[in-house]
Amino acid sequence: MSEDSLRSEIVKVGSLLYMRGLAHGSAGNLSVRLDDGSILVTPTNSSLGFLAPEQISKVSPAGTHIAGDPPSKEAFFHLAVYEERPTAKAIVHLHSTHAVAVSCLCHDNSADVLPPLTAYQVMRVGRLPLIPYYRPGDRKLADAVRGLAGEHKAMLLANHGPIVSGKSLQDAVHAYEELEETAKLFFLVGNRPVSLLTCEAITELNDVFPS
Numbered sequence: 001m002s003e004d005s006l007r008s009e010i011v012k013v014g015s016l017l018y019m020r021g022l023a024h025g026s027a028g029n030l031s032v033r034l035d036d037g038s039i040l041v042t043p044t045n046s047s048l049g050f051l052a053p054e055q056i057s058k059v060s061p062a063g064t065h066i067a068g069d070p071p072s073k074e075a076f077f078h079l080a081v082y083e084e085r086p087t088a089k090a091i092v093h094l095h096s097t098h099a100v101a102v103s104c105l106c107h108d109n110s111a112d113v114l115p116p117l118t119a120y121q122v123m124r125v126g127r128l129p130l131i132p133y134y135r136p137g138d139r140k141l142a143d144a145v146r147g148l149a150g151e152h153k154a155m156l157l158a159n160h161g162p163i164v165s166g167k168s169l170q171d172a173v174h175a176y177e178e179l180e181e182t183a184k185l186f187f188l189v190g191n192r193p194v195s196l197l198t199c200e201a202i203t204e205l206n207d208v209f210p211s
Ligand SMILES: O=C(CO)COP(=O)(O)O
Pocket: 026, 027, 028, 029, 042, 043, 044, 045, 046, 071, 072, 073, 074, 093, 136, 137
């Protein structure tokens, strides 16, 4: 895809996420990786619902602002994910309500903070580790993300929200939506006895649908 069509796709996807209530205010950011390793990322303090293609920021792999409006303050964690995941071509980071609620809970096992409820959760999201709290835009947040990104398509920032990568923007959006729906289910089932997917079922899903 050309840079122009990727800029248009970011605008379209941002608007869709905003209309669906997954993005609100000026929270969240989207990015895609171009063939030369630079990234297109949404501008800082912009509403994902009202972007224009020429506004989208372009940032070098080293983090230098090349074009467009000033980039998201989280561009550095986007770059960290791309460095650690060569197959990742796009990233979605939002503050959607149910996923953020999970990020605010105390968790016994920070290596995986959602129980395996459904097949699509396992197929699209996988294990979801919790990254300790850092202020938005803190370079320490990018370092913490770098430490887990190689092994995880999705990560949850404590008291903040998820970061989800994908082979394309559409793939990352599908995984993000699956994560938000899983978080919603998690609260919906609450303290009732839950029948979780077995280890065998998870292994089979990972074999048949490798990510
Ligand atoms: O989600 C956000 C911070 O984590 C939004 O920040 P930006 O507006 O700088 O992209």
